[in-house]
Amino acid sequence: MLAIAAVMPLAAQAPQGPFGFWFGMTRAQAIELVGKNAVKQDKDEVLVLTTAPRPHGAFEVYSLAFSPKEGLLRIRAVGRDIRSNDFGSDVRDGFTGLMEAVSTTYGTPRLFDFLQSGSMWNEDREWMMGLLKKERTLQAVWCFAGRADASAGVCTQSSPLPNHITLVYLKAEALSTGVGYLTLEYEFEGWDKYVDAMKAKAGAVF
Numbered sequence: 001m002l003a004i005a006a007v008m009p010l011a012a013q014a015p016q017g018p019f020g021f022w023f024g025m026t027r028a029q030a031i032e033l034v035g036k037n038a039v040k041q042d043k044d045e046v047l048v049l050t051t052a053p054r055p056h057g058a059f060e061v062y063s064l065a066f067s068p069k070e071g072l073l074r075i076r077a078v079g080r081d082i083r084s085n086d087f088g089s090d091v092r093d094g095f096t097g098l099m100e101a102v103s104t105t106y107g108t109p110r111l112f113d114f115l116q117s118g119s120m121w122n123e124d125r126e127w128m129m130g131l132l133k134k135e136r137t138l139q140a141v142w143c144f145a146g147r148a149d150a151s152a153g154v155c156t157q158s159s160p161l162p163n164h165i166t167l168v169y170l171k172a173e174a175l176s177t178g179v180g181y182l183t184l185e186y187e188f189e190g191w192d193k194y195v196d197a198m199k200a201k202a203g204a205v206f
Contacts, residue, residue, distance in 0.1 A: 021052065131152075141155075145157060
């Protein structure tokens, strides 16, 4: 059995995870799965790929963040450009479609769809301008209400998320008043502690 396992492709042995990536995998494993030609950037703890073991047509790059000790701790998929009118119709439609697809795996999310108080971009035809100015939010969040750092009212899932995932969020962003895109991010166990450690290390220079 050991001999057979040794010659099996990595993809056949891989645990489950978003886009075919999994919690704790190494940078080398990720590159082995997609090939060196898919590497767009490989710097410090971040590996940016142009495809994934199980890619989705809505996304054009996959940014993976690794801890030297724990392996893969975050996946950020960046969507393709979505051309839209000033009302943001196509961006909102794309967001809704992806939210519904992700919900089949992780349940109903907490939806944030609002304009910042006092924003001047409050007309329907100014929807994209509000998004561009970061005064409008369209975001869906999936996370386990029982996790230690769960924000009250934000994390609504009553059961832990699968595959060591602690948080998933889908967000609409804008490049201009006529072009938007979506990002989908997954955080695994240990990501928050890793970020805190990096902040402490950076602050130590003072």
